[in-house]
Amino acid sequence: MTTVKILGSGCANCRKLEAVAREAAASAGVEAEFVKVTDMKTIVDYGVLSTPGLVIDEKLVSSGRIPTQAEVKQWLAA
Amino acid sequence: MGTFLHLVNGGLGNLAAYLAAHVLLCLLPAFFIAGAMAALIPKASVTRWLGRKTSPRVSYPAAAAAGSLLAVCSCTIVPLFAGIYTKGAGLGPAITFLFFAPAGNVLALAYTGSILGPEFAAARLLLCLVFGIGIGLLMAILFRQDDATRDARTDALFAGEGSMEPAALGLLLALIAALVAGTLKLAVLSATLFSIELPLPFAQSWQSQLLEWVPFDAAKGEEGVTVQGSLLILLLVLIGAAAWQGLENITERANRWTWIALGLAAATLLFAALRLTPTAGGLELAVTGRVLAVAIALWAVLHFGRRLQVDRWQAWLWESWRFVKQVFPLLVVGVFVVGVVRQVIRPEWIESLAGTNDLLANAVAVLFGVFMYFPTLVEVPVARMFLDLGMHPGPLLAYLMADPELSLQSMLMVAAVIGRRKTAAYVALVALFSMSAGLLYGAWVDGAGIARTALLLTGFVAALAGAVAWVERRREGVPHPLHPRGEQR
Numbered sequence: 282m283t284t285v286k287i288l289g290s291g292c293a294n295c296r297k298l299e300a301v302a303r304e305a306a307a308s309a310g311v312e313a314e315f316v317k318v319t320d321m322k323t324i325v326d327y328g329v330l331s332t333p334g335l336v337i338d339e340k341l342v343s344s345g346r347i348p349t350q351a352e353v354k355q356w357l358a359a
Numbered sequence: 360m361g362t363f364l365h366l367v368n369g370g371l372g373n374l375a376a377y378l379a380a381h382v383l384l385c386l387l388p389a390f391f392i393a394g395a396m397a398a399l400i401p402k403a404s405v406t407r408w409l410g411r412k413t414s415p416r417v418s419y420p421a422a423a424a425a426g427s428l429l430a431v432c433s434c435t436i437v438p439l440f441a442g443i444y445t446k447g448a449g450l451g452p453a454i455t456f457l458f459f460a461p462a463g464n465v466l467a468l469a470y471t472g473s474i475l476g477p478e479f480a481a482a483r484l485l486l487c488l489v490f491g492i493g494i495g496l497l498m499a500i501l502f503r504q505d506d507a508t509r510d511a512r513t514d515a516l517f518a519g520e521g522s523m524e525p526a527a528l529g530l531l532l533a534l535i536a537a538l539v540a541g542t543l544k545l546a547v548l549s550a551t552l553f554s555i556e557l558p559l560p561f562a563q564s565w566q567s568q569l570l571e572w573v574p575f576d577a578a579k580g581e582e583g584v585t586v587q588g589s590l591l592i593l594l595l596v597l598i599g600a601a602a603w604q605g606l607e608n609i610t611e612r613a614n615r616w617t618w619i620a621l622g623l624a625a626a627t628l629l630f631a632a633l634r635l636t637p638t639a640g641g642l643e644l645a646v647t648g649r650v651l652a653v654a655i656a657l658w659a660v661l662h663f664g665r666r667l668q669v670d671r672w673q674a675w676l677w678e679s680w681r682f683v684k685q686v687f688p689l690l691v692v693g694v695f696v697v698g699v700v701r702q703v704i705r706p707e708w709i710e711s712l713a714g715t716n717d718l719l720a721n722a723v724a725v726l727f728g729v730f731m732y733f734p735t736l737v738e739v740p741v742a743r744m745f746l747d748l749g750m751h752p753g754p755l756l757a758y759l760m761a762d763p764e765l766s767l768q769s770m771l772m773v774a775a776v777i778g779r780r781k782t783a784a785y786v787a788l789v790a791l792f793s794m795s796a797g798l799l800y801g802a803w804v805d806g807a808g809i810a811r812t813a814l815l816l817t818g819f820v821a822a823l824a825g826a827v828a829w830v831e832r833r834r835e836g837v838p839h840p841l842h843p844r845g846e847q848r
Contacts, residue, residue, distance in 0.1 A: 289434065290437055292434045293681055293684065293685060294434055294681065295434075297610075301610070321437060321438065321441040321775065321776055322441065322445065322776075324438055324441070325438060325441045325442045325445055325446060325516070328516055329438055329442075330402055330406060330435075330438050330439050330442045330516065331402055331429075331434060331435045331438055331439065332434045332435075332437075332438050333434065345402065345434075345435075346398070346674055347610045347674075347677065348610075349610060349611055349670070350611065
């Protein structure tokens with residue numbers, strides 16, 4: 282089971298990122314648990330200076346932008 | 360019922376005049392610039408000056424630069440603020456960053472300049488810069504002990520290096536050139552190169568119809584809508600519709616509507632730079648120097664945009680569109696409400712409360728800014744209304760400085776990161792500094808001259824320094840009754 286964390290305080294980009302990540306997981310057939318992280322101290326602890334951030338299995342894969350579905354699929358497969 | 364219709368009409372008229380006059384040449388390029396800043400400026404190029412080991416002489420200006428270049432939206436403001444405070448240069452630069460961001464970013468500056476005039480934009484920028492650094496330093500001194508006890512882990516968050524690729528820099532400069540070319544009031548740009556007469560006999564009757572709907576009265580600050588303005592509003596609606604189809608999924612891929620939306624945006628900027636005058640038999644169309652300048656800038660935008668990698672320009676367009684979606688609906692509602700409210704407010708009220716530049720007027724303006732919460736940028740049309748109703752520019756600037764800094768939302772956010780005690784100190788300092796900024800700017804507008812203004816500013820800074828020194832001495836001499844060992848977080 283993969284854990285996908287969306288880091289961000291609920292801004293428009295965070296919602297968009299969550300949608301992209303959910304679609305990517307669904308189309309790749311990966312079973313994933315989605316967690317929203319809104320606490321700023323935790324977010325900074327991941328080394329993120331600009332939200333939204335995407336964490337897959339405790340590894341930060343992107344921050345400050347919205348990746349494409351293809352990118353998220355690659356990270357999910359890795 | 361008649362009153363109600365009158366109010367709605369006031370709101371709609373204000374909205375139409377505003378869309379026609381201000382949105383296009385100022386806000387349209389400004390949204391694209393903000394998008395480019397959010398997507399194309401590598402954060403590490405500024406944040407590496409915000410680490411724990413950086414000297415204050417570098418970190419405070421760098422914090423201000425981060426505020427104006429990186430912090431165009433809350434996605435960056437909140438994490439960067441928390442990061443600078445807990446892992447980087449500390450409380451002082453974090454506060455400077457937080458204070459400067461709402462006033463120093465490109466959207467706020469372009470918008471203030473377009474609606475209130477360039478001198479207001481310059482005053483807002485300069486005073487926010489000076490006072491932002493001042494408040495940051497004061498907070499750092501007041502809470503010095505606390506700063507030393509913060510978590511002292513590694514500096515890795517701020518160690519990254521980054522530089523901007525030439526195409527991205529070129530794109531950013533070209534967009535700024537388009538904004539400047541479209542809004543700057545220069546004789547060269549307003550001069551007519553040549554003009555043609557279009558045989559459109561209905562133009563004049565359409566203009567008188569528009570004036571009937573949206574009255575033009577310079578004394579009351581009403582701007583009216585021209586024939587050209589009505590066409591621009593139509594183009595704006597078309598851009599919005601095309602952008603909804605073309606930019607909503609731009610991070611995945613561009614489609615036909617993307618190019619239609621961008622083409623329409625460019626065409627609109629060019630069209631807005633023309634000058635249309637209804638005449639007896641038709642419509643006179645004058646091609647101005649502005650058209651030429653905007654065309655050159657747009658060509659440069661295209662030239663540099665094509666050199667960017669696909670995911671880079673897609674990210675740029677997405678961020679620009681996101682700003683439009685986030686800010687524009689609030690602005691439309693805000694401008695409408697301002698139009699309604701101004702039918703109700705009597706100029707005498709404003710005149711008696713804040714018509715002169717004194718201490719009371721500035722205090723009232725700051726209080727109003729604290730208790731009224733307006734969404735991003737709506738403070739600017741509100742300020743315009745007060746200016747038209749006879750508010751003195753000094754208190755108006757005090758309001759403009761206090762409102763975005765001290766909204767309830769931002770206070771809660773700050774309190775969550777730095778705690779209530781520091782937030783209270785911050786709020787008090789911002790209120791004090793905003794009032795002083797208003798008094799200073801008001802004195803300058805009233806003709807105090809550079810020397811006297813500088814003297815006042817120096818006096819204010821000296822008084823503050825004295826107060827800080829006094830607090831320091833008290834701290835060293837007598838232990839604080841409540842926190843004998845300094846505040847522990």
